[in-house]
Amino acid sequence: xxxxxxxxxxxxxxxxxxxxxxxxxxxxxxxxxxxxxxxxxxxxxxxxxxxxxxxxxxxxxxxxxxxxxxxxxxxxxxxxxxxxxxxxxxxxxxxxxxxxxxxxxxxxxxxxxxxxxxxxxxxxxxxxxxxxxxxxxxxxxxxxxxxxxxxxxxxxxxxxxxxxxxxxxxxxxxxxxxxxxxxxxxxxxxxxxxxxxxxxxxxxxxxxxxxxxxxxxxxxxxxxxxxxxxxxxxxxxxxxxxxxxxxxxxxxxxxxxxxxxxxxxxxxxxxxxxxxxxxxxxxxxxxxxxxxxxxxxxxxxxxxxxxxxxxxxxxxxxxxxxxxxxxxxxxxxxxxxxxxxxxxxxxxxxxxxxxxxxxxxxxxxxxxxxxxxxxxxxxxxxxxxxxxxxxxxxxxxxxxxxxxxxxxxxxxxx
Numbered sequence: 001x002x003x004x005x006x007x008x009x010x011x012x013x014x015x016x017x018x019x020x021x022x023x024x025x026x027x028x029x030x031x032x033x034x035x036x037x038x039x040x041x042x043x044x045x046x047x048x049x050x051x052x053x054x055x056x057x058x059x060x061x062x063x064x065x066x067x068x069x070x071x072x073x074x075x076x077x078x079x080x081x082x083x084x085x086x087x088x089x090x091x092x093x094x095x096x097x098x099x100x101x102x103x104x105x106x107x108x109x110x111x112x113x114x115x116x117x118x119x120x121x122x123x124x125x126x127x128x129x130x131x132x133x134x135x136x137x138x139x140x141x142x143x144x145x146x147x148x149x150x151x152x153x154x155x156x157x158x159x160x161x162x163x164x165x166x167x168x169x170x171x172x173x174x175x176x177x178x179x180x181x182x183x184x185x186x187x188x189x190x191x192x193x194x195x196x197x198x199x200x201x202x203x204x205x206x207x208x209x210x211x212x213x214x215x216x217x218x219x220x221x222x223x224x225x226x227x228x229x230x231x232x233x234x235x236x237x238x239x240x241x242x243x244x245x246x247x248x249x250x251x252x253x254x255x256x257x258x259x260x261x262x263x264x265x266x267x268x269x270x271x272x273x274x275x276x277x278x279x280x281x282x283x284x285x286x287x288x289x290x291x292x293x294x295x296x297x298x299x300x301x302x303x304x305x306x307x308x309x310x311x312x313x314x315x316x317x318x319x320x321x322x323x324x325x326x327x328x329x330x331x332x333x334x335x336x337x338x339x340x341x342x343x344x345x346x347x348x349x350x351x352x353x354x355x356x357x358x359x360x361x362x363x364x365x366x367x368x369x370x371x372x373x374x375x376x377x378x379x380x381x382x383x384x385x386x387x388x389x390x391x392x393x394x395x396x397x398x399x400x401x402x403x404x405x406x407x408x409x410x411x412x413x414x
Contacts, residue, residue: 058398062386063350067332067404068379071367073324079240079271079303083231083314085201091216091224092194093117104207108199108230115197115227117216122195126188132181140174147171203232231314236307238271238283240320241298250324259325262301263288269303270321273311279321281305331377332370334405337385338363347377348384348391350399356384358393369406 095117102114150167153159199205206229210216217225253259260267262285270279283305292299303320305312337347338361345363348356361376377383384391385405391397 058354058396059387059390061348061350061356061384061391061397061399062402063382063399064334064337064385064402064404065380066373066377066383067370068329069332070327071330071332071365071372072327073365073372074321075242075246075324076319076321077240077242079238079318079320081312081314081316081318082237082239083203083233084235084237084304085203085230085232086314087200087203087230089114089197089200089227089230090219091115091117091197091227092219093122093191093216093224094218095119095121095195095216097210097212097214097216100208100212102205104205104228106205107233108203108205110199110201112199113196114199114205117195117197119192119195122188122192126185126192129181129185129188133178133185136174136178136181140171140178143167143171143174197227199230201230201232203230205230233310233312234307235283235304236312236314237286238269238303238305238318238320239300240303241293241296241300242322244292244297244299246324247292247299253325262322268323269305271303271305272319272321273316274318279319285322330364330367330372331379332367332372332404333377333383334369334385335366335371336405337383337388338371339388348388349377350382350384350397354396354399356391356393356395356397370404 097115098118099116100114101116102108102112108114147167147170150159150164154161154164209226209228216227250259250262254261265284265286267285269283269285271281271283272279273281283303285301286304287302289300301322333347338345339347341358341360344360346358346360349359350356359376362374364372364374366372382399382401383404384397384399385402387397
């Protein structure tokens, strides 16, 4: 009895411990599930709600219509001016410089008296030669009379043939001496004339190389003493060198009948000095070299320009602009509308839908501050000229039409 009660009590305690263990495990599992659910709800509560889409306003952009007019292509080169006439005034005869009849730097006319050399030695030589003429005339008269007498006697067979031939030879020698002495008189007269040195051309004089009282050396194989120089001032030459590419382009245009030849005369040319804006001086091409310089690869040309204001002096550097081909219709835009993309020139065109379109173009020369667009742009299209850094293809813009901006400091070759 006692043993049975003991066994029953021990079994109850075992069942109680087992039930308690199961219950604790359930409680722990339930607590874990509650914790996971709480964390999930907390994370869900911390998530941001989607932001509302904000529409970007159209970008304000200035647009301009391309300028359309006739233009002429051209090429620019560096030039150096030179006088049409440049003369070194030198002495032809020896003698002492007696007088100078101009001021250094004066403008002179051809034929103006510049220097005078002591003429007395040459006057004496001239008088001597003239006296010899008189002697020759008298001698010729005598010899002519002797010849006539011998001729008459020879016809009557009163003198020999030898005496007659001798009289005729003497007469002929006298004639020759007279002609030689006449030539000598002319030579002495020239020497006397050379003692008065005149200006050979119109122009401006240089400084005196020698002054009064100095012995002047006459002309010989090395040339006479240099007295001064004279350079013409109106018109003025301008020499410049064209590169091979431009020379070939012009020759091809001439061959195709699209340009006049610079060699034909009257081909226009424009000149600008460093202190002048653009190319205000108009002239013509007056010379084209017959071969390309093999050392520099250039072709030498020369232009002639009026210089009535006498601003140009020989030796000045300047800029020349030579038109290439005939005038043609062109579409022109500002350089500020052009940008570069992977080595190509591009610009933005705004269509009727107010969207920016990136357009690749081919450009040409600059005309009156505007760049010619050879290909890629049509007449009447609106070109963006501002906010180019912010523009992107397909972007909606707010266009404002303005005049096409021009680059300053450029003139048109007409």
